[in-house]
Amino acid sequence: MGPVSEFDWISKYLKPIATSEGAMSLENDVGILASLPPDRPLIATMDTLVEGVHFFRGDPPETLGKKILRVNVSDILCNGAVPKDALLSVALPDWFDEPRFERFCGGLGHDLAQWNVKLVGGDLVSTPGPLVLTMTVTGSCLSPNPVARSGAMVGDAVCVSGTIGAGYQGLDDAKAGRDSPFARHFRVPDIPAPEIAEILSAHANAAIDISDGLIAEAIHVGRASRKAICLDMETVPWARNCASVADMIELGTGGDDYQVLMTLPESKLDIAIKDAASAGIRLTRIGHVAAGDELQLKHRGKIVPVPAKLGFVHGN
């Protein structure tokens, strides 16, 4: 952290973006979480971003502030809940100097306001290792239970929000130094508008946010629900033109999409698509749920073998 102390950075850069009463001016060891009505479960998620694993050292610091919030908010929204409070841990290497930290907090503050999330505390340490950002975000469910991975029912339609593969293409573009909408999504993911939580809570049986890749997350839902998820590859709203099925498999296993994969009764499909459209969310049907426990991929009616690499896995 160089010549500036931990406490200076907290009061100079974090206090101004932690203005809620619950933050207690960042002068206490705990923060106060929003209180919720008794029939609205309080949920929490945690995601970590590691330099070299989730982002590049050269990524603009404000994008890191936005990304750490968005990857967590997307988990809360995709469970049919409204994001509420955040706790942030930052492990700072020497190279992440004061101007960078200030820009990081600028990006974070911007997105905290945009998503109406209150930063109520956290931790700041120095490290001889890479920059590590860890955040917990809490949420208030809109129904008596979160919309879990495990609720898919036989006969459900399978849908995704937005487009799939922007994360994969964005990593490729970022690596090659190409500026593109995909590279911008890689750094600051487009996540569904907040209304997705209402749509999921009103209509969905199961949902998951697509961080590891469409195929991997479909497997997660299928396993948790003990059902077969059947996807028609040609109906997926790919983020860019796909010349072949192999191309689709790449975009479907790259990850970093942060859109929602959901299952819902066929009878609710039209109203869900209409509700989503009025919130500016594109919802596309890409398959259905059947009895069984295997992922089934098809392209124009022909079976596509499930790839060996299903999505992003740490340690591989």
Ligand SMILES: Nc1ncnc2c1ncn2[C@@H]1O[C@H](COP(=O)(O)OP(=O)(O)O)[C@@H](O)[C@H]1O
């Ligand atoms: N270190 C840990 N301690 C406790 N639970 C964990 C830990 N890491 C992951 N989990 C739990 O394992 C499940 C899967 O985690 P993960 O794949 O990271 O989910 P997601 O893709 O939604 O972030 C979640 O329920 C998460 O809370």
Ligand SMILES: Cc1ncc(C[n+]2csc(CCOP(=O)(O)OP(=O)(O)O)c2C)c(N)n1
């Ligand atoms: C520098 C860099 N290399 C590769 C990737 C691709 N990548 C890294 S982690 C990941 C998946 C999501 O991260 P994870 O920690 O598994 O999130 P979670 O599933 O817990 O939400 C992807 C697609 C990246 N984002 N940045």
Ligand SMILES: [Mg+2]
């Ligand atoms: Mg996680």
